[in-house]
Amino acid sequence: MAEVLVTGGSGYIGSWCTLALLSAGFSVRTTVRDLEREPQVREMLRRGGADPGASLRVMRADLGADEGWAEAAAGCDAVLHVASPTLTQVPRTDDEMVRPAIDGTLRVLRAARDGGVRRVVMTSAIGAIAYGHPPRDTPFTERDWTNVDAGIAPYQKSKTLAERAAWDFVAGEPLELATVNPTGVLGPVLGPDYSPSLGSIARMLDGEMPALLKFATGYVDVRDVASLHLLAMTEPAAAGERFIATAGHSLWLRDVAAILRERLGERAAKVPTREMPLWVARGLARVNPQMRSLRALLGRDLDATSAKAERLLGWKARPIEDTITETAESLLALKK
Known part of the structure; x- marks a missing residue:
């Protein structure tokens, strides 16, 4: 039976x-x-319907240190590099987020190469594609790269430079690479770790978002993100390719809120109905550290397309309206 390493197994x-x-x-x-x-990892998997037993080995390795990676990767057929460095506070400088992301990626790639791994699938992000560009009317594709010199937030800069470092590394190595670049990731929750996009849904449901910010981005179900990772790992055509994961066209936050109210009824009573004026949002973004990273997005539509994944790999995303509903149902159930 083939063995695969997944970095960051406790993550969403x-x-x-x-x-x-x-x-x-x-x-x-x-x-x-x-x-x-x-x-906790095993309990999350049981909630997802699996009892892995001996089919799963949990190993200690930190992206910030060399220890453990050689053993983790040795003899694996493939690696899904999903883990990303995390910070507990807003970074004071870009390098606080960028450097660990690059170094961690290179640690995993070196271990994969030395361990005889055939292919690495790296979880990148739409943040490595769609940021730092002037407004446009056409969807972003895998040919686009975020402009890191355009004053973008540290997270998007870290994802961009880490992915570029990965492509530079494999250019001289006998190691195949594919990347998956999801838009906002939603879907059922298995534990306390989940995506920032899912956190936005939680804040809407809890009434912690007094008004909706005006920006639009794509969204995708976490289960479809996982299925795209498997296709990128197994399909010969995926080697050397990037794949955007998104379900249909982008949605404004007001669209997401409308779906929640329509599908959940009274349970979505705290979901905001009004959109914050752009001038107010931009003013808050200057002084609020949590909003600062969204400043460049205000008023923007970051539409993207998954046509390449659909064409090359036969991948198909489920309707995002269903995903938004299941996300909310899962978050509400987690509180019980």
Whole structure:
């Protein structure tokens, strides 16, 4: 049975990738920074419908250190590099986020190369594609790269430079690479770790978002992100390619809020109905650290297309309206 390493097994996308691999019959190794999280990882997988038993090995490895990576990757057929460095506070400088992202990616790639891995699939982001550009009327594609010199937020800069470092690394190595670049990731919750986009849904439901910010982006179901990782890992045509993961066209936050109110009724009573004026939002973004990273997005539509993944790999995303509903249902159930 083929064995696959998933970095960041306790994370939102990592846990769903692990579930997809186990369901497809693979043995999985997954990394966590602290082995005390192993019971939590296994419990998350049970919530997702899997009881992995011996088919899963949880191993300690931290993106910020060399220890553990050689053992984790040795003998694996493929690596899904999903993990990303996390910060507990807003970075004071870009390098606080950028440098760990690049160094962590290169650690994983070196371990994969030295361990005889055939292909690495790296979880990048739409943040490496659609930021720092002037307004446009056409969707972003995999040919686009974020302009890191355009004053973008540290997170998008880190994703862009880490992905570029990965492509530069494999250019001189016998190692195949594919990247998956999701838009806003939504879907059922398995544990306390979930995506920033999902956090926005939670704040809407809880009434913590008094007004809706005006920007539009794509969204995609985490289960479809996981399935695209598996296709990028197994399909010969995926080697050397980037793949945007998004379901249909972008949605404004007001569209997301309308879907929640329509589908959930009274349970979405706290979801805001009004949109914050742009001039107010831009003013708040100057002084609010949490909003500062959204300043460049205000008033913008970051539409993107998954036509390449659909054409080359046969990938298809489920309707985003269903995903938004299941996201909300899952978050509400988590509180019970």
